[in-house]
Amino acid sequence: MRTGKQYLKSLNDGRTVILDGEVVGNVLEHPAFAKVARTMSELFDIAADPANGMQFHSEEIDGPANRTFAAPRTQEELVLRRQAIEKWAKHTHGWVGRSPDHVGTFFAAFGSHPDVFKNEERDFAGNVERYYKKILSENLYLSYAIIPPQVSRATTASGWEGEYLQVGVVRETEEGIVVRGSQMLATGAAIADEVFVTCIKPLGPDDVDFAVSFAIPVATDGLKLYCRRPFAPAATSDFDYPLTSHYDEPDALVVFDDVLIPWDRVFINRNIDTLRRQFFDTGAHALGNWQAQIRFSTKLKFIASVARKVTQVNGTDKIPGVQEKLGELAAIVQSVESAVLAAEYTATTDDAGMRVPGKSALYGAMGLQSETYPRVISILRDLVGGGVLQLPSSVADMTSSVTRPDMERYVQSPGVTSEERVKLFKLAWDIIGSEFAGRHQQYEMFYAGAPFVVRGAYTYRNYGYDALVAELDTFLGSYGIDGTTASEGI
Template sequence: MRSGADYVRALDDGRCVYVNGDKVSRVADHPAFAGVVATMAAVYDASCAEGSPLVDPGTGRLAIFTCPRTREQHELRRTALEQWSALTHGFIGRGPDHVAGLLAGFSSRPELFDTERHQLGRGVQCYHRYAAERGLWVTNSIVPPQANPNDPTSRVRPVRLVEETAEGIVVDGAQMLGTGAAVADAIFVTSIRPLAPDETDRAVSFVVPISAPGLKLLCRRPYATAGEPFDYPLSTRFDETDAMVVFDRVLVPWSSVFAAGDVTVVNSQFFGTAAHQIGNLQSIIRLTAKLRFVTGVASLIVKANGRDTDPAIKGQLAELATVQTVSEALTHAAHSHAERDEYGVYRPAGKYLYAALGMQTEVYPKAIKLLGELAGGGVIQVPSSVRDFDDPEELAAMDVLMGSDRFPVAERVKLFKLAWDLVGSEFAGRHVQYERFYSGAVATVRAHAHRFYPFADAEALVGDFLASYRA
């Protein structure tokens, strides 16, 4: 089983990562990444504990990679996903637990990846096994960079196939976003947008190590460096980073190529297999854990202000709790109503899964808005830094502002700074924006929800009722 130390050592592989104008020499030691690396190393260490629910006892591998062909495997995978999200409170969106499900789904129907030009199905299965055996963190980058189609001078090039060789395929261009890529082992690259028949050069699906020659990551501003852990407790632990991904004629070995120039394969890989459904069970489990954490912070804030008996405040808190409960209920329903597909894989029930994903764009921003209203000016009425507690005179002044024997100043500041890192910091803003688009464009997600809802059953109820009386 991979340990935290194994994971940290693997990051020292010569990868090309840029942040704040510098090329990073050792990712694990850099202030922008050290916090999230330590967080994920602790998760890997948790999997090494005897009897860890993160591990499939049948294989000895991380259960997040399990392709659930029995009800027992389905239950085991759900338990592992819940434990994984609990360890990170749902703030690591593209951790190893996400793409692991996609790879398991792809491997459940390898023949889909076999065409007249390429027989890649066996390689899909082999790569899934390879990643599972090593407990790899594979993130993804599946959206092309934004570009203005009306700008004739634009040099934006989405990732594309430029050459096939005996060793593999050569790809060039860029992808918009690789969340967690700087601290992952590898990146899965494809197009989530359906491709037109003539877009064969865009029709690629592959996994490549972050250290691959010619692969560059241009990271956005890090939030982990905002301040001390006391002042930014979430930013310093859970900033998984986002990076723009640039490919400069990168060679991808055939052993990790799933599609090369085959539009039909790329367009059908997610829904023609169980990948999208079992992969996104992680998405809604993670969101449920995150909303539970937000609700806990809100409840403590209300108690700290002595407003827990106020009917109006209790109503707001109940509204937040309802958001979390609905997310949890849909997640439970998606799991419990799972059925085996024609390839023998248990897929979470689409009716509930896509309802949960469809709500995701709205419920997290709503939850953070409610938390902000409950916290009020308390998230601003805090000293600038943990260092302010070192000055006795300043500490005495703070006591006049917020002193209490029941709730000491330091504990109050600690709680409200945590709340600020949820509602007002750069980390907070990024997470609101991230959850809005986590599962793709709103219209696309709602289309999935529409597709999986049994409208015919609902219409039949109405039809029977209409038939029960005369016009």
């Protein structure tokens, strides 16, 4: 299996990553990307080491592959898959949202349901199968851009002024389709191998040109990544910003300047119906978002541990009111892990033989995520008080002989050295207050879609209201004006 070193080596490939009006040369030499790329390489090394139990024998490629890219066929495989995802998530404490297991999981489901992509003119089903094998055999890191740019949400792209603002097909050639336009916010693309591009938002009949699905190397002619302001370069040290410095995944607007997508990289071409079905008839949306919840649960547990330690250091943990706050935090954090396990427990096997996590439990947790995460952050914010600001400006104040004595005398707690205290509270600030922290709040609230979409389209539709209402109707039908009583009726 590909190692971290091999992954890093492949990144200097002439990709067009843009920051501050300029094309970044080698991303590995730029402070915005170097450390987070190294974090990803560590993940690949963990997966490549058989001792970590993250490999499996893939029948598709008849060889060893990354367990997080496996399509689970049995309950045992589903459990092993969760454990492999947890292994990676624990390495980053859940602070890397789009590690390679995220989009890789979607392709595990696509590759197991090639029929969904079947097309009379071209072998798109075969393309999906072959591409999934490529991911397995090359241990690829994919990012994705599946949301139209935020131009106007009053209409879909066909109603916008200006042609091809959203990525769409301009023309077809013998070699493939030529696409132009943009798609919003591909997290990780600047340091990924490939980018998967499609549209998960519902489109209308006039949007057919935008109904595409394809994957291409990031270093493709005409593909440009406009990255948001990175936070890692401003991180003065690991000690000052322990999360920002290692886990600042870049987010980028993806722009296509008439990019040729070879036919073998196309999965859907101008087909609105298949566009929706790729996510929902393959089980990809459930399997992919289950990966995200496993990662989310790992992160919440990490935040809870910081909250608990802060109260210990500050000597507030014996106060009943503080214990109640820690109790609320524990309840929220546990509910997410419970949903992950409940989705595993209620998994079903679909027509293609793939185990799909239980949707009611999965989408139930996701429906609350836009409140869960801000609430968790708010509790930690409450517990740390001003301690996250009563801190030295940087690690330099801790090492300078002029300032160190004051730090050791005034910024410490009973039985806790100055270094230990400052370290903990700087970590807390990177969770609640740094720019990285702000981006994470936005990420957790929006990564699976705006909250109105998650609740309306996923949680509501998958809850199973029909069965509940049927039971209610049985009860209501058991008594009436003829004098039948409810107890007799039941």
